[in-house]
Amino acid sequence: MTTTEPVGTAVRRGRPGYDRDSMLEVVVEAFNERGYDATSLGVLAERLGLSKSAIYHHFASKEQMLEVALAKALDALEAVFDAPEATTGAVVSRIRFVVRGAVLVLCERKPYVTLLLRLRGNTPIELEAMARRRAIDRKLRTLFELSRDEGTLRADMEPQVAERLTFGMVNSIVEWYRPDGPISPEQLADSVLQLVRTGLREPASL
Amino acid sequence: MTTTEPVGTAVRRGRPGYDRDSMLEVVVEAFNERGYDATSLGVLAERLGLSKSAIYHHFASKEQMLEVALAKALDALEAVFDAPEATTGAVVSRIRFVVRGAVLVLCERKPYVTLLLRLRGNTPIELEAMARRRAIDRKLRTLFELSRDEGTLRADMEPQVAERLTFGMVNSIVEWYRPDGPISPEQLADSVLQLVRTGLREPASL
DNA sequence: GTCTATATTGAGATAGAC
DNA sequence: GTCTATCTCAATATAGAC
Numbered sequence: 001m002t003t004t005e006p007v008g009t010a011v012r013r014g015r016p017g018y019d020r021d022s023m024l025e026v027v028v029e030a031f032n033e034r035g036y037d038a039t040s041l042g043v044l045a046e047r048l049g050l051s052k053s054a055i056y057h058h059f060a061s062k063e064q065m066l067e068v069a070l071a072k073a074l075d076a077l078e079a080v081f082d083a084p085e086a087t088t089g090a091v092v093s094r095i096r097f098v099v100r101g102a103v104l105v106l107c108e109r110k111p112y113v114t115l116l117l118r119l120r121g122n123t124p125i126e127l128e129a130m131a132r133r134r135a136i137d138r139k140l141r142t143l144f145e146l147s148r149d150e151g152t153l154r155a156d157m158e159p160q161v162a163e164r165l166t167f168g169m170v171n172s173i174v175e176w177y178r179p180d181g182p183i184s185p186e187q188l189a190d191s192v193l194q195l196v197r198t199g200l201r202e203p204a205s206l
Numbered sequence: 207m208t209t210t211e212p213v214g215t216a217v218r219r220g221r222p223g224y225d226r227d228s229m230l231e232v233v234v235e236a237f238n239e240r241g242y243d244a245t246s247l248g249v250l251a252e253r254l255g256l257s258k259s260a261i262y263h264h265f266a267s268k269e270q271m272l273e274v275a276l277a278k279a280l281d282a283l284e285a286v287f288d289a290p291e292a293t294t295g296a297v298v299s300r301i302r303f304v305v306r307g308a309v310l311v312l313c314e315r316k317p318y319v320t321l322l323l324r325l326r327g328n329t330p331i332e333l334e335a336m337a338r339r340r341a342i343d344r345k346l347r348t349l350f351e352l353s354r355d356e357g358t359l360r361a362d363m364e365p366q367v368a369e370r371l372t373f374g375m376v377n378s379i380v381e382w383y384r385p386d387g388p389i390s391p392e393q394l395a396d397s398v399l400q401l402v403r404t405g406l407r408e409p410a411s412l
Numbered sequence: 413g414t415c416t417a418t419a420t421t422g423a424g425a426t427a428g429a430c
Numbered sequence: 431g432t433c434t435a436t437c438t439c440a441a442t443a444t445a446g447a448c
Binding site: 018050051053054057058 | 413414415416417
Binding site for chain 2: 033034035037038118120122151152153154155156157158161162164165166167168169171172173175176183188191192194195196197198199200201202
């Protein structure tokens with residue numbers, strides 16, 4: 001159901017000619033601006049330059065749009081956490097790999113990940129996506145526990161707390177990152193890793 | 207319109223007898239579980255054990271519930287950022303004060319702050335609340351810029367990025383913190399400050 | 413593959429009795 | 431201060447023509 005090709009730059013507002021992916025870009029942008037529930041098909045039709053009913057030729061329902069969009073986020077995130085660099089080697093390198101990978105996915109597929117992070121679980125589809133997300137969280141927590149056990153994580157902090165704060169920071173990036181801004185995803189990933197490694201302070205401050 | 211007494215433990219589900227505050231607790235809990243837009247008056251009535259129309263004796267509209275709830279969050283947050291400890295003294299102490307204060311407010315008024323952080327700006331009320339929130343963000347950014355200028359913030363990171371990552375981490379706490387769990391708000395604030403100061407690593411790791 | 417209807421449901425809100 | 435009954439509107443979705 002979900003081809004996993006890169007997001008790409010699709011045609012915008014150039015009269016019809018939508019395929020599923022280019023349509024989804026417009027749709028998900030609207031979902032993120034107004035919230036999924038608050039975005040009516042009427043608004044979507046307006047943005048797409050189509051009538052409401054025309055939308056049903058591309059998607060069976062509003063919720064199917066959500067489903068396809070969430071898959072784009074989850075497939076990419078799962079790929080990071082299942083990669084060999086995330087499952088083998090030194091624990092510390094694995095953590096660095098998944099932090100960096102999560103930041104990159106988040107920047108590159110920002111609209112789709114944004115949608116994922118805001119789910120409330122109101123329908124079976126949302127619940128399933130949240131379950132996949134929780135599975136990722138569990139892998140993450142395990143990594144932090146391993147780090148604590150081997151003594152590379154600071155001992156005065158619970159691994160769960162460290163994990164949640166770290167990925168809370170990572171996830172919050174969707175709220176402000178602009179793909180067309182001055183910061184590249186790689187630079188941002190570096191900043192996150194710096195902050196997580198050694199904090200904000202210039203030696204002997206804060 | 208908004209008395210600012212502490213949240214308190216109000217009567218739950220004990221047949222009628224609701225006042226505005228105890229009613230709001232139930233309402234906001236529902237808003238946060240399902241999302242504001244996805245929460246119908248029917249669902250609220252069910253949770254409250256009232257009919258839909260009875261709700262209108264306490265609030266003029268669904269949106270007014272949101273408005274009153276948002277004020278509870280914003281009043282408390284603004285109090286932190288306007289406190290003398292946030293506006294005078296060493297910049298580094300000011301930053302520490304607002305980080306700690308934000309974490310504490312967030313834990314103590316979690317449902318209300320959660321609502322605030324998830325706004326999309328779909329109505330004038332939401333836009334006004336978001337404007338108040340942005341004013342707070344500006345004060346925050348200014349503090350980080352001052353820190354950079356005086357050389358207490360690490361020089362290899364933009365102050366805006368440092369600020370957003372830090373408060374992204376702080377704000378993400380609403381997603382998992384449990385007031386009745388094992389971690390006290392003070393402990394959590396300490397953990398955040400530790401992480402922000404010196405990072406996650408046990409010296410010479412990660 | 414898009415359109416103009418239209419069906420159907422459920423939303424927020426009101427009227428007026430008790 | 432709560433109820434039942436109802437109003438009005440907008441939502442998702444469908445039917446069927448072009």
